[in-house]
Amino acid sequence: MERPKAFDRLNEPVEQNLILSLARFPETFARSAEEMNPTLLCLYANQVAQRFHEFYEKSDISHLADEELKLQRAALVEATSAVLKSVVSLLGFELAERM
Numbered sequence: 001m002e003r004p005k006a007f008d009r010l011n012e013p014v015e016q017n018l019i020l021s022l023a024r025f026p027e028t029f030a031r032s033a034e035e036m037n038p039t040l041l042c043l044y045a046n047q048v049a050q051r052f053h054e055f056y057e058k059s060d061i062s063h064l065a066d067e068e069l070k071l072q073r074a075a076l077v078e079a080t081s082a083v084l085k086s087v088v089s090l091l092g093f094e095l096a097e098r099m
Contacts, residue, residue: 004071014058018051018076025083029090038091045087052080 010019024044032040061077064070088095 002071004068004075007072007075009066009069009072010076012059014051014055015073015076018048018055018080021048021051022079022083025086041087041091045084045091048080048084048087052077052084 007019010016028040028044032038032044055076059073061070061073064073085095
């Protein structure tokens, strides 16, 4: 997939909320490790999943005429997938490829 040139079109509240949640991953991981509390990662993954659901429900991706916005939103989907896969891996779970 082609990468977006910037992320300047992700201005909707649902996009911003998801971005902010993803940005908290390093901090959440460090705190979870420091406190030896994997529950923090579980709660974080749930929050990211909720934010992603809100984003997915309100944001069109595949039918957009604006190609740059389409690329930016698709990159946000990929970033969410990467973070959630990392959390699941850190917790020692295996995910099915499809549901």
